[in-house]
Amino acid sequence: MRLLFAGLLSVVLAAAPPAPKDCVACHDVDLVVFEASKHASMGCTGCHSSITKAPHDGKPAPVKCATCHEEEVKAYAKSVHGLARQSGMSDAATCSSCHGSPHTILGSSEPGSNTNKKNLPRTCGSCHSNPDFLAKHKIPFVKPVEAYQVSVHGREVAKGNSAAAGCSDCHGSHDILASTDPKAKVNRANVADTCGVCHNEVQTVYADSVHGLAVKRGSKDSPTCTGCHGEHNILAPKDPGSMVNAARVSAVTCGRCHGDERLNSRYDFGDKVPAFQDSFHGLAIRGGQKTAANCASCHGVHNILSSADIRSTVNPANLKQTCGQCHPGVGDKITVSKVHVRMAGGVEHISVKWIRLTYYMLIPMTIGFMLFHNGLDWLAKLRRHKPHHGTGEQLPRMNKWFRITHGMVMVSFITLVLTGFALKFPESAWVKVMGLNGTGVLRGLLHRIAAVVIMAATVLHLIHLILVKRDRVILKELLPGLQDAKDILNAIRYNLGLTDKRPTFGMFGYAEKMEYWAFMWGTVVMAVTGVLLWAQNWSLARFPIWVMDAATAAHYYEAILATLSILVWHWYLVIFDPEVYPMDMAWLTGKASADHIRETRPEYYAELMKKTESGESDTEPEAK
Template sequence: MRLNRFDLRAAVAAVLVSLLAGVVGTSQAAPPELDNQKCLSCHAAGKMAIAVPGADGESRELHTVPPDAFAQGVHAKMDCVACHVDITDNAETDHAHRRDPARKAKDCAACHEEMWERAKQDGTAKDRSRLGVVADNIAAYKESFHARKNADDPTRPNASCDECHSSHGFNVPPKDSPQHAEWRLGVPETCGKSCHEESLETFTESIHGEAIFQKKDAKAAVCSDCHSAHAVGNTSLAPFKLAVTAECGNCHEENFKSYKATYHGQINTLGYAYTAKCFDCHGSHDVLAVKNPDSKVHPDNRMKTCKECHNGKKDLPEAPPGFASFQPHGHTGDFDRYPQMWLANQLMVQLLIGTFGFFWLHTLLWFWRELRDRQQGKVRPHVRADAPGLAGDRLAGKHFRRFSATWRIAHLSFALSLMILTLTGIPLFYPDAPWAAPLMKALGGPQVAGTVHRVNAVIFASVFFWHLAYVAVKLARNWKDFRIFGPTSLVPGLQDGKDFIAMLRWFFGKGERPVFDRWTYWEKFDYWAPFWGVTIIGVSGLLMWASTLTATFLPGWVFNVAAIFHSEEAFLAVVFLFTVHFFNNHFRPDKFPLEVVMFTGSMPIAEYRREHALEYERLMKSGELEKYIVDAPSQPMALGSRILGFTLIVAGLTLLTLVAIGFFSSH
């Protein structure tokens, strides 16, 4: 081959420049860079295997690079030596590379982190957001189980980037593309064949593995769905257990929703991992269909599965037979499968709608009419203070004793225990509410909150049963004088119906405001409502508290029904008390902002005369009024009563707000 004059001059110039560089520069010139074509001449897949010494002294074959995969990968435009910067020869004459010990090959994490920092500095981060995702993945990886030093070889991590991603051909296809589906189907083998062979073998036989390997269903769960791709954590720690349960819900939404409605799921949702989760019952890599005889949740195997946790050790007694028929995924929307739950829910829903519909309308009408009367300057009818039998001046500044100390103590105990029951119970009822987890943490966790809840349930029930005994004794002593529908009886009678109709006429401006005797019809409702509420809440709560004893004699669906009755009746009680009851006694215009009679035990005679005019007149005529007249409470007593009253009202409204947030955030 002949060179023309120009080529000759260029060649001579190149030699001179090279010699000059050797003199002026380093004593040994750097060889020309290796290009990708030269690298692939040896490392391309399909080439004859070349054995070289390995790190352990044994020979190993050269790492091969599939040219087609590399050409389609995200690194296709890069030179090999951009990462393998320690290679310093051109490999044209030597069989082995010459490496510069002072130069270390770049690792994936350092390179991408450097690129992201550079993008942030030069203002291109917004346009290169994918780099930020990679940086976040790197940060997660560094904290993961894979980044820890390998137990057998501390010089390397458990898994490095290129072991999962194959840096020479890495390219995650766009989601919803056929290529992405194919890529997902290969994830289990990537994890299994490299490191987790036993897990892969088990997974292959599972319902998830069957969907991946046999049905080629890319939507089925793969390793990275449960373990995550980069933040692979210790499977024995709580964060992983909580996260993997939520991951199950991404595919099994309805089952996850029903699970979260159970005690196990409520505790899990609040951030505590000690109750049963999906994998505790269904398995992890070995999940099988329920109908499969080998499934952990097959009817023949459920008791064995339950006893893995309820084994008689620690705080959990051994699971009784009824546990096997508990419905962890039961819900109220399917009568054919869960008829008991459907019926229980229908009963409680109708009760809620009926109660709130009636009393909220009653409250709104009352409020509207009282405002109208005030605007029109109307005054309430009452019996005159100077009526025959008692001089008016003798009543000045006096009070009427309405409630004894015993009644007041019982009322306060009832109120405090109910509020504490509400406080400790609502995090379980609304575990997804934004306040639920912080509140449960502030209470000391589910175990502490549960203990406090049960202690106050005992107090609440004790006050109730004490009252029954108190009434029974009173009736036994005075049964000859007791009239079941008399004016002092709390038993609803015909007169209450008449009073209610008269109240409705007043609401609509068709009559005067009625006057009442010792007890109004709404006070009687307030009195009798706890008999229903305590029975429903108490019995259902006791069934769940003594779960082992309950399931020894009753089927497991009893717990599903008990949970519905307990939670819905508690909701009814809380919302009714802090809306209707508060209005009737504190928030209606003629009482606002606070009525303290239940704390002081007495009320001004003028107010009593307005509220209970018929009893006032009757006592005056019989000459018995005098024994009920007392001095006004002392200043400290009055102040303390107001402070206590306002404190309870604020507490009640706070609880009502939490319930409202929980209710509307979960519906």
């Protein structure tokens, strides 16, 4: 009986498949690792079903994963990896390329699994981070895995947040398809739905927006989620490198389409992007401010609708509320004016157009005359080779109050020029060198302080003239007349050598008169327009927006005219004129060369001598 039982047992044991411990006698497989793997319960013959005994004869038949994973294998066969493999691409990913050796495969929830969400960047990166692999197969994305790892999704996954998107959440796992495939999760028509798995509320809003509806209609130009946020390198909006960062969204993201000439010709976007870039908001953002309004501030983010849609934030019925977020108390008049206005043509209010055209004529005519006049004078004086010498005697020219107001104007004007043009040209190297870029807070503060100083200097100057009768004489002396026109012509004739008689002047010549009244006029223009722009909330509550556009245009062009006038006209009169070089120091000492006054203003010189001899006055006034 015992012999019979032993015989039956030997037959059963001989017919039983070999156990893993029998296989490792010949095969180099770590039994401990295998027994911890997903396939441990299947033993060796679960996959190697052709093996019936150990040792076995011949090479085992290929393992067929489809025996257990039929759906996954079918999906893989249609994927980019499976199709590449079928076309002969030997280095295309296979099951083991992603899951690892069948003897070590762990469940995707296991921390050590190759397909664990936290490890997917490394797994996918074995091919997609390989420059040689990318170049060989002409894959256009450069370092997609590295970009993903620094993205908001990649960082969250690295922290262990299993809800954050991993590679397979967006691309799929076994069923990864080319982005050109209409069924692909990353096909532009499906991107919003793919992102909507996690961002459901956002996707719902986007689907009803102008962009979402255009994508549904098949538009290949309208942006999807990745069009604005990026693909692998999606960053948080607060990140300076994010495509939707407040400092970049207008120029980099929205401007990429709305500023594109090809798309503009197709959809007639107009010149809204350059108009915004040159606007107060655009200049503030270009200068580094993060709180100034950008495209998304007014138009919305995912809920961008046509301005004709009553739900749109830029519908005329809603503009007061939209603009009121930053400008409380804004009036209804903002709804009747155009918003995106350029100072250099395009869509602009008639007032802006005429201001621009006026200055386009005035600036070249004025500065052209100044260059001609001063250039001719400079060459004539060099040609005459008159030695720069004299008695060294000094005569009173500017009293204390005139020097004080002139000093206030001198310092504030230079500050206004630097800080004003720093706003207009924030990317310029000189702006960065002077530290006037960044958030723009310092620049704006200095500009406003200087504006108050120059206005205060002008008011102080007028009060001074009202209170001091002796100094009030300059108003009479500065009044232009027909003789000034004659003096200009005579000066030009003299410098051309057409006459030997040099024109002479009284207390003030035509040069000082032109400069004084131009300064007064320019100060009024800059003060009025500057205050309107400074008190923007007050202005918007009372005036249509075209008033602000006109103020901006006048302020800018008048600044150009004033700056060039000081450089070309005033600096020549007090610095570069060969007869006063290196500088007329009256602004500092209050005195001027007696020789120069005697030669250019003989009657005024005689008057000064008479007053000096009688002790009537020791100082005389002068224009700023």
